[in-house]
Amino acid sequence: MERARQIVTLTRSLLNFKRFKLGLIIILFLAALSVMSYFSPEQHKWWYSYPKDRPPQWSSLDLILGTTTNGRPVFWAVSNALTNSLYIGLFTALIGSHVGLLVGLLAGTLRGRLEQALILLIDPFIVMPGLPILIIFALALKQTMSIYTVPIILSIIAWAWPARNVRSIALSVINRDFVTIASYSGIGFFNILIYEVMPYILGWHLTNFINTIIWAIGMETALAIFGLSILSEDTLGTMIYWILNYGAVFRGLWWWVLPPVILLVLIFVGFYLISISVSSYLNPRLRGGG
Amino acid sequence: MPVETDAVLKAVNVYGEYVLSPEISIKAVNDVSIQLQRNEIVGIAGESGCGKSTLIKVLYGFLDPPLTARGKVMLGVTNNYINILSVSEDYRRENIWWKNISYIPQNSMNVLNPFMRIGDHFSEVLSKHLKISKSEAYKIAEEYIGTMGLRKDVLKAFPHQLSGGMRQRIVVALALQLKPSIIFADEPTTAVDVILQKVLLQFLTEKQKELQNTLVLVTHDMGVHAMITQRMIVMYAGKIIEEAPTENLFEDPKHPYTQALVRSLPRLGDESPKIGLGGVPPDLKNPPLGCKFHPRCPYAADVCRKEEPPLIEYEKGWKVRCVLYSGR
Numbered sequence: 001m002e003r004a005r006q007i008v009t010l011t012r013s014l015l016n017f018k019r020f021k022l023g024l025i026i027i028l029f030l031a032a033l034s035v036m037s038y039f040s041p042e043q044h045k046w047w048y049s050y051p052k053d054r055p056p057q058w059s060s061l062d063l064i065l066g067t068t069t070n071g072r073p074v075f076w077a078v079s080n081a082l083t084n085s086l087y088i089g090l091f092t093a094l095i096g097s098h099v100g101l102l103v104g105l106l107a108g109t110l111r112g113r114l115e116q117a118l119i120l121l122i123d124p125f126i127v128m129p130g131l132p133i134l135i136i137f138a139l140a141l142k143q144t145m146s147i148y149t150v151p152i153i154l155s156i157i158a159w160a161w162p163a164r165n166v167r168s169i170a171l172s173v174i175n176r177d178f179v180t181i182a183s184y185s186g187i188g189f190f191n192i193l194i195y196e197v198m199p200y201i202l203g204w205h206l207t208n209f210i211n212t213i214i215w216a217i218g219m220e221t222a223l224a225i226f227g228l229s230i231l232s233e234d235t236l237g238t239m240i241y242w243i244l245n246y247g248a249v250f251r252g253l254w255w256w257v258l259p260p261v262i263l264l265v266l267i268f269v270g271f272y273l274i275s276i277s278v279s280s281y282l283n284p285r286l287r288g289g290g
Numbered sequence: 291m292p293v294e295t296d297a298v299l300k301a302v303n304v305y306g307e308y309v310l311s312p313e314i315s316i317k318a319v320n321d322v323s324i325q326l327q328r329n330e331i332v333g334i335a336g337e338s339g340c341g342k343s344t345l346i347k348v349l350y351g352f353l354d355p356p357l358t359a360r361g362k363v364m365l366g367v368t369n370n371y372i373n374i375l376s377v378s379e380d381y382r383r384e385n386i387w388w389k390n391i392s393y394i395p396q397n398s399m400n401v402l403n404p405f406m407r408i409g410d411h412f413s414e415v416l417s418k419h420l421k422i423s424k425s426e427a428y429k430i431a432e433e434y435i436g437t438m439g440l441r442k443d444v445l446k447a448f449p450h451q452l453s454g455g456m457r458q459r460i461v462v463a464l465a466l467q468l469k470p471s472i473i474f475a476d477e478p479t480t481a482v483d484v485i486l487q488k489v490l491l492q493f494l495t496e497k498q499k500e501l502q503n504t505l506v507l508v509t510h511d512m513g514v515h516a517m518i519t520q521r522m523i524v525m526y527a528g529k530i531i532e533e534a535p536t537e538n539l540f541e542d543p544k545h546p547y548t549q550a551l552v553r554s555l556p557r558l559g560d561e562s563p564k565i566g567l568g569g570v571p572p573d574l575k576n577p578p579l580g581c582k583f584h585p586r587c588p589y590a591a592d593v594c595r596k597e598e599p600p601l602i603e604y605e606k607g608w609k610v611r612c613v614l615y616s617g618r
Contacts, residue, residue: 111355112355177395177397177400177401178401178402178403178404180395180401181393181395181401182403183352184350184352184387184393184395185387185388185392185393185415185464186382186383186384186386186387186388186389186415186418186419187383187414187415187418188380188383191418195406195414196403199403199405199406200405
């Protein structure tokens with residue numbers, strides 16, 4: 001009951017931010033579009049099941065965004081691509097940011113050798129440029145690439161930034177007076193982590209989570225443009241790969257080029273707006289009192 | 291040392307060292323023995339770095355690396371004595387801390403968790419120690435806060451919504467909520483203006499009278515000692531150098547260091563210039579031979595540079611560590 005009321009208050013105070021409202025509208029629009037992909041007709045995957053290079057026309061939903069050079073409806077392709085991209089983003093964020101949370105929390109609160117070892121593990125992953133490493137991994141794992149393995153490959157890089165971020169916050173919190181007093185009063189290490197340190201980190205964790213979604217979708221797109229993603233499935237990145245492959249930009253097929261690009265921009269803007277409104281909400285002094 | 295029946299805590303030859311590396315260690319507490327009686331207020335005085343806070347940590351059993359401790363700290367628990375330093379940390383956490391000994395920190399108005407309401411501070415500690423649910427604990431906390439003379443609605447407030455004096459009283463109330471037999475207050479009034487100081491000290495002494503427990507007050511503020519403590523312990527370089535009833539100590543201090551300490555206090559109508567004590571406190575990594583105070587002592591003799599004087603009983607309940615009183 002208490003929990004439910006807290007969530008209602010949280011949503012309500014978040015909705016006071018104009019940026020949050022705008023971000024939420026964008027994300028809801030994207031979600032609706034991606035849900036539509038479950039109703040896509042079976043033949044949307046087959047090549048030349050529709051006339052090719054057709055501009056948008058209102059006659060049916062299939063042709064509302066025109067067709068591609070392969071004779072596939074752009075609308076269903078982009079809807080499926082959005083679902084898959086969001087899936088990759090969410091799955092990477094679920095793995096990467098949580099591994100980061102755990103490692104960062106331990107690196108921030110433990111002392112001695114273990115802390116040193118964890119830092120030695122985190123830092124190289126931050127300094128190493130991500131894309132070349134991902135290209136090598138993607139090349140090596142090309143055969144087994146599927147919508148499930150791409151997030152795992154991306155997570156190899158994705159955990160390090162959240163880990164460093166969480167560690168810095170944990171370090172500042174663990175040295176505050178109230179944590180010392182909590183341990184003086186006989187509260188154990190794990191309870192201190194959960195009750196004293198976690199409230200500070202959770203908000204940042206949410207921001208990290210959202211940022212990892214953005215990062216993963218961008219990274220998958222970058223990999224796909226090099227032709228290293230799952231080319232048999234639609235993702236926003238592979239769509240751009242095929243667009244480039246068929247010279248759609250040069251040939252002026254704007255109805256094929258614009259949808260994935262606009263959706264990518266909307267994903268970035270939508271999640272970014274939510275992420276910054278969450279970060280500005282994090283200061284408890286801005287919340288209603290009592 | 292004869293064991294008195296109402297001693298709640300006996301520390302026997304306690305050492306506290308900060309081991310920084312195998313070669314370097316700082317002996318912050320060096321062979322200290324003290325006894326705390328039931329229902330008394332004891333003050334520990336001394337300058338910064340003399341080992342006051344470390345002594346409190348060792349007596350409390352809070353040994354955070356690099357601090358290590360040796361010796362015996364016997365805590366009286368229901369007709370029995372437990373050595374705090376030899377039991378496991380989990381045992382200390384479950385059965386000793388906050389139940390038998392509690393702690394009021396330095397800068398006490400800023401130690402509450404800003405993310406938690408006051409009530410949750412109380413119920414968290416209660417539910418952890420009494421193994422009851424949070425809602426039951428909250429009910430107990432509501433009753434308890436009334437007996438401490440605070441209004442019930444502070445439980446719903448966040449720390450930043452309360453005044454500094456209120457927060458300090460809440461910290462004291464938190465420390466006392468399981469009715470511990472000993473309270474350590476580590477410089478509770480430093481960095482606080484005199485009005486808040488008075489409010490806090492009055493609150494502390496009132497509650498001490500009610501609960502009839504032992505209050506150990508650590509501070510370098512001699513005014514605070516003169517105002518509320520009954521017995522004083524003066525430390526220098528990790529050792530007790532004088533232990534006496536507060537009134538006697540202020541009237542006629544024996545050890546040259548205590549004399550300098552008491553002389554430094556301004557008195558009404560006294561217009562003579564204050565002369566400070568020359569020199570600096572010794573390096574605890576590498577303490578001087580003999581009496582630790584001899585480089586700064588105006589009465590230093592040859593014997594002081596060679597041998598450490600023992601802590602001798604000058605009168606009953608009045609001990610001093612100086613060759614001037616060893617009858618030689």
